[in-house]
Amino acid sequence: MIPLAPGLIATLYRAACLAELDALKPGNVHAYAPGHRMAVADFVASADASAPALARAGAGVGARVRDGVAATRAAVGQNTNLGILLLCAPQAAAAEAGATVADTLAGLGPDDSEAVFAAIRLASPGGLGGADRHDVAGPAPASLRAAMAEAAPRDRIARAYVTAFADIAQIGLPALAAARALGLDPAWCASAVHLAYLRAVPDSHVARKHGAEAAEALRREAETRLAGLDLAARPVAPLMALDADLKARGINPGTSADFTVATLFWDALAAAGAGLG
Structure with missing residues (x-):
């Protein structure tokens, strides 16, 4: 170093x-x-x-x-x-x-x-x-x-x-490496990191605003709605549908975004x- x-x-x-x-x-x-x-x-x-x-x-x-x-x-x-x-x-x-x-x-x-x-x-x-x-x-x-x-x-x-910073080592960096191995461009690599956090752990910002049960429900929802999604195909439509749905419900997974920057x-x-x- x-x-x-x-x-x-x-x-x-x-x-x-x-x-x-x-x-x-x-x-x-x-x-x-x-x-x-x-x-x-x-x-x-x-x-x-x-x-x-x-x-x-x-x-x-x-x-x-x-x-x-x-x-x-x-x-x-x-x-x-x-x-x-x-x-x-x-x-x-x-x-x-x-x-x-x-x-x-x-x-x-x-x-x-x-x-x-x-x-x-x-x-x-x-x-x-x-x-x-x-x-x-x-x-x-x-x-x-x-x-x-x-x-x-x-x-x-x-x-x-x-x-x-175990989450970065265990969730963020492996997701980033896997995305790069698929040949994704930097923006979609960053999306892959965010989605990995969203699916892996309840988002703390959501938990503070809406409660622990809502944060876990979001994690399960993300697992279900993102299952089988091929980021190499640039799936803008399904991700934007989820984006609009979450924003309409006032749900902001901000901790997942914070960890994406940190990763x-x-x-x-x-x-x-x-x-x-």
Whole structure:
């Protein structure tokens, strides 16, 4: 593994964000359709605004998240990328240091906890609600990983912080490799990654907004409706039908989209020489 320059990290982060937007991702915002009162332009602006903070030289994980959220709020006035930043900041810090993500997460300190809790309060993600312990409305705990461990059973992004991003290794990267083996172009490879997450695990954003049962129901629905789908045939019509159906029901599988960006970012950093895992 080799340390990567902050400028390269910023470039690869922005590219991953834009590549995810090119993908047809049912229920999310993408190049084929807007949704949930957001458009592709909001996410492009968010990527541009947050990239410098995400890749700032020497910054801690928490500071990258907090400052990225603040820059995004200033640019677009809403939360478009809290999940993306939470997943990409440890990767960026690890890539700059020439370290693994696991070692980077193990080195998180109180400053990271303070900064991440501040970022969450600033972003005000939908459906967050309250918690008996480590509520973001209260003081940040000394250990960010302890807070993430408590939230892990109900939130895949929190779970990533205690599993060293196992979902990327077990779901995202294999789906990306399989799509490339089929000769799919980058946009359809990104679609394949998103659909893999959608089918494999209940989406945390859906669970926060609509409940755990609704998230599991969406996962089963995706399994059924996407069974046998040949992405090499560019199946726009059936995916757009699912997209319209989900948006009409107010269902936004945002965590699956966040993990798609994070998977593309991980792959790009690894290709550049980072040894993240």
